[in-house]
Structures are given as C-alpha cells and as structure tokens.
Amino acid sequence: MRPTVVFIAGVAWPVTSITRNEMIVEGNTPTSIGYSNGHNNTIRYLDALSPDRAASVIFHEIIHSVESEYGVGLDEKQVTALASGLFECMRNNKEFFRWLMEETGRAS
Numbered sequence: 748m749r750p751t752v753v754f755i756a757g758v759a760w761p762v763t764s765i766t767r768n769e770m771i772v773e774g775n776t777p778t779s780i781g782y783s784n785g786h787n788n789t790i791r792y793l794d795a796l797s798p799d800r801a802a803s804v805i806f807h808e809i810i811h812s813v814e815s816e817y818g819v820g821l822d823e824k825q826v827t828a829l830a831s832g833l834f835e836c837m838r839n840n841k842e843f844f845r846w847l848m849e850e851t852g853r854a855s
C-alpha cells in the first residue's frame with residue numbers, strides 16, 4: 748500500500764490522488780496530471796493514472812517539493828530532467844538503492 752505522506756526536509760507533505768475536476772478546481776490546467784503546492788505542502792496526482800505513471804508523476808512532484816523546501820530555483824525543464832533521470836536510475840538499480848537505504852543511519 749502506498750504511504751500517504753512524504754517527509755521533505757522534516758516537513759510532512761500529504762500525497763493524495765484527485766479527480767480531473769478537482770485538479771481544475773484547484774487551479775490547474777485540464778491537462779495537468781499532478782502538482783505540488785509549496786504554500787500548504789501538498790502533492791496531488793490524477794486518480795486516473797496507471798500505478799506506474801502515478802509513481803513517476805509523484806516522484807516528479809517530490810522533486811518540485813524538494814526544490815520548494817530548499818529554494819534552489821530549478822525551472823520546469825531542470826525538474827523534469829532530474830526527476831526522469833533519478834527515477835529511471837532508481838528503477839533500474841533497485842538492489843543498489845535498497846542497499847543504499849539500508850546503509851542510512853548505520854553507525855560508522
């Protein structure tokens with residue numbers, strides 16, 4: 748089951764799916780499939796997406812959220828490149844990233 752919150756720089760960002768109508772009501776274009784809001788720390792994605800597509804959209808929005816929390820000023824092209832590149836790298840190196848996460852917090 749997918750967790751419903753992601754912590755970024757210690758801040759909880761709820762991650763929820765919404766309908767196309769809700770997406771528009773919340774100020775997005777009819778073609779929007781996800782967004783992150785740095786004012787209320789939320790990530791939303793379209794409920795009609797396949798699980799695989801939802802995962803990549805959520806990851807893209809996480810990169811936007813990291814950008815928001817750290818204020819590095821990335822533009823959409825940079826966010827897209829980072830999100831796509833990192834997601835593809837993690838997807839193709841699951842064993843490596845599993846090991847990397849297991850190493851987190853170990854005493855040196």
Ligand SMILES: [Zn+2]
Pocket residue numbers: 807811823826827
């Ligand atoms: Zn974006």
